[in-house]
Amino acid sequence: MTFLYLTKILWLTPLLLQTAIVLAMLRRKLVTSFPLFFVYTIVVVCREFILLFLPKGRIYFLIYWWGETLAILLGLAVIFEILAHILPKSASLKFISNSVVIFAAVAAIAALLILVFANPSGQNDPLLAIMAMGERSVRFLQSSLLIFVIALMSRLGLRWRQESVGIAAGFGVYSALALACFELGAHLHVISDLALALVNSAAYNLAAMIWAFFILRPTRVTPIQHLPKADLPEWNSAVTDYVHQWSRRY
């Protein structure tokens, strides 16, 4: 009975939080800044609402898995959206977005290799086994990309005032915990399917709380009178000159 209540709470909490996030994004005109995150939230909320009133069966199964696939793909796209949002629009930093694409390609190949060489043992249903392995591979790709993006955000000095920090941190926490769960549960069978489902659900609740905290809280724009004078170009030139002292062209 307690377990039933727990699963219901874990199911309904993010549903309510994400509905509030959708409304807050509309009210604060954040849809134009994060259109993919908005679509992602809408897709997840709609899917959960439909599943809430649907009896378990073939249609339930189809909606669950197609919704999950769409949510995962949108989740991946949101990472690139965050990247485009946080990077300053400068031609000199084009190499960063190029590096991310290269890194994403490497991570995608690694994820594909995991999928190909993984042994989906322990599952009675081969289709379910393939889906679980596929989700694990995509979570691996998502976590790898988030590692890169979060490290970049730290270097960019992004703080709590930015919604992008919350979105990235939420996805980071969820994809990391989900990946660990899939590895320990669906692949190694160290934890039971029940524990896997609970931890996965709890991780998503945590992510939804982080998103809600960053999006629902009122923003206070601090008046900045002028840009700080920190002699950055002079320092950049001095540091670059020093680094170039070390290098010779081949």
Next chain:
Amino acid sequence: MVSTLLTLAVALLALVLAYALLRRAHTGVRDDHDWEQRKHAIDVGVFRVLLDRNEEIKLRRFLSVDQFAVFQRRRIRLALQMLRLVDENAGMAMELGQLAKLKPDLALARSIDQMIATAFQLRLNLLLARFCLYVKWIFPSWTVSLPAFELRYQHLLESMHAASRAFA
């Protein structure tokens, strides 16, 4: 087994980084006044003199090998301290720029983007400069040059952009 370890390592790293991002979330500069109080006054001229190659050659000529190593390490330590302060300044300037970006002003947004791009480039260069200085601290008399990997990478990217423009 390898894939399991790799997967768990990726998950753990993503979790730690996300936690660190959230933990640091409440620190940082909040306004102009905060910046004026917390910024470090550092002279770029002093930094250039500390790492000037001609100065190094002069020192090498006038000091014994041991004395030179001691003196050179002291200079490098000072340069590293300056770089740490520059890094903090650049970080705070970026935070302030991000705050200023919250105001809907297109002209201001452009100059902020430019400032953030410079600060970001500086922080990337600082990583490289620190590495060079650590190597130099270990081997103070080292005069060997390293391959210009980052120049080659830059040239490769430029040629890729040129090729894509030509095709377009």
